[in-house]
Amino acid sequence: MDAHLQDGNRRSLQGYSPLHFGWTQQGAVGRITLNRPERKNPLTFDSYAELRELFRTLEYVDEVRAIVIEGAGDNFCSGGDVHDIIGPLTRMSMPDLLAFTRMTGDLVKALRHCPQLVIAAVDGVCAGAGAILAMAADLRLATPRARTAFLFNRVGLAGCDMGACALLPRLIGQGRASELLYTGRSMTAEEGQAWGFFNRVVAPEALQDEAMRWAQDIAQGPGFAHAMTKRMLHQEWSMSVDQALEAEAQAQAICMMTQDFHRAYQAFAARQKPQFQGD
Known part of the structure; x- marks a missing residue:
């Protein structure tokens, strides 16, 4: 940064x-x-x-x-x-x-x-x-x-x-x-x-x-993804199901851009436990 x-x-x-x-x-x-x-x-x-x-x-x-x-x-x-x-x-x-x-x-x-x-x-x-x-x-x-x-x-x-x-x-x-x-x-x-x-x-x-x-x-978990889950749990109280589905689609797509997501895949492929860093 x-x-x-x-x-x-x-x-x-x-x-x-x-x-x-x-x-x-x-x-x-x-x-x-x-x-x-x-x-x-x-x-x-x-x-x-x-x-x-x-x-x-x-x-x-x-x-x-x-x-x-x-x-x-x-x-x-x-x-x-x-x-x-x-x-x-x-x-x-x-x-x-x-x-x-x-x-x-x-x-x-x-x-x-x-x-x-x-x-x-x-x-x-x-x-x-x-x-x-x-x-x-x-x-x-x-x-x-x-x-x-x-x-x-x-x-x-x-x-x-x-x-x-x-x-x-x-x-x-x-x-x-x-x-x-x-x-x-x-x-x-x-x-x-x-x-x-x-x-x-x-x-x-x-x-x-x-x-x-x-x-x-x-x-020790995926910090960015945890924060996203917390945000969605809070925001979706006031959403319809359709709105929540779209919000979650956007949120999950953002999480798929994180390094933690890539680390998890690489660790899974190597049969190792992922070491999340929150980014």
């Missing part, structure tokens, strides 16, 4: 050190840790914004191909911090409130639009905005003690928060989503797996290792 295109369209996360959550990078896997365990890892105005900016930046990062998002300690995320967010919201004007709700929605947009597959590793409490982060991820792991609650109605708000009324019914069905959004009750890990919210349930002591193994397997 030409140097000016490299500068304009590619970024590196080397030396990246966020202020409001943990970040580590192991090979092609990035690891986000919500790290306020004494409060069950709640989000604040600052962590919302910093997470949004990270996922926006990831759209231009080639060196990271998969993301794991987890909570420190025995919980995933308890949602928006009651003292740092809920209290101040009661004193805001309408324009400021709308700016806040749009900002939280922008976090979900950025997470859904980044090309990396995002795996949520859920243990313990997963509530409110924490449940939204898990919902917006591409894949979800849980432990048997995970409890996921979209509890917005318990603070006098509608269940239509950060895309919940759009995303949740597509994951678990309209009736089950309605139950969770109207009651605010916790969904158990067993229910979540049976309903299709969680892909796997593993022992608490195996959660981090299993999430990293899954992310590393994905990162």
Whole structure:
């Protein structure tokens, strides 16, 4: 790639050190840790914004191909911090409130639009905005003690928060989503797996290792093609079948131009495992 295109369209996360959550990078896997365990890892105005900016930046990062998002300690995320967010919201004007709700929605947009597959590793409490982060991820792991609650109605708000009324019914069905959004009750890990919210349930002591193994397997795959699959899964929600077939024809033809496609053929012909490089 030409140097000016490299500068304009590619970024590196080397030396990246966020202020409001943990970040580590192991090979092609990035690891986000919500790290306020004494409060069950709640989000604040600052962590919302910093997470949004990270996922926006990831759209231009080639060196990271998969993301794991987890909570420190025995919980995933308890949602928006009651003292740092809920209290101040009661004193805001309408324009400021709308700016806040749009900002939280922008976090979900950025997470859904980044090309990396995002795996949520859920243990313990997963509530409110924490449940939204898990919902917006591409894949979800849980432990048997995970409890996921979209509890917005318990603070006098509608269940239509950060895309919940759009995303949740597509994951678990309209009736089950309605139950969770109207009651605010916790969904158990067993229910979540049976309903299709969680892909796997593993022992608490195996959660981090299993999430990293899954992310590393994905990162070793055809990165460009994985990103295309993620894009199509998102875009085809609003397409007719005919539109989806044409979109997929175009997407697959583009993937057939990649070097990874050629590598896969050459490896198959040589009876070897392909070594994908994401280009």
